Amino acid sequence: MSNFANERKTRTSPSLQWATRVSDHTEVTLLIYSLEAITRIGKNFPIIFLSLASLNTLMAANDFLANSVEFGVLNSLFAASGFIFLAQLHHNNKIQPISSNADVLETPAILETKEKEV
Incomplete structure (x- = not known):
């Protein structure tokens, strides 16, 4: 009887993994759509x-x-x-x-030192 139970567990586990993969995909898709909506609202x-x-x-x-x-x-x-x-x-x-490039944003102290060097 224990062998039958072990076989049964291994048969259902791949299907459970597939269900979690599908739900993870839908959650990621939902997250992407919600972030797009948030950025549209944020721009306005x-x-x-x-x-x-x-x-x-x-x-x-x-x-x-x-x-x-x-x-x-x-x-x-x-x-x-x-x-x-x-x-x-x-x-x-x-x-x-606001800039997406981190190199563009420099603090005033860095700018002052660059001006002194020139």
Whole structure:
């Protein structure tokens, strides 16, 4: 009886390995598609954030006109924080642009030493 059980285990294990390979392939494919979606959203992130901050500004104006001061102040805070975040994002991109090449990004100390050598 133990021999039959051992044979049965060896027969099912290759099929289980195939199932894990297929599921690993689907998981990798799903990961690739989700990363593509994230990069598309990330490229348009400032535009999306600007539109949400502008929407909060409009909602704050509407709340103040409707005599709802509490929600007007809350939406004003959200809008102000959104615009501040966009200003910081724009300022950081001016200082150090994002580059895929690691050799391009050099610290100011390295640049100063290179200028002194020349």
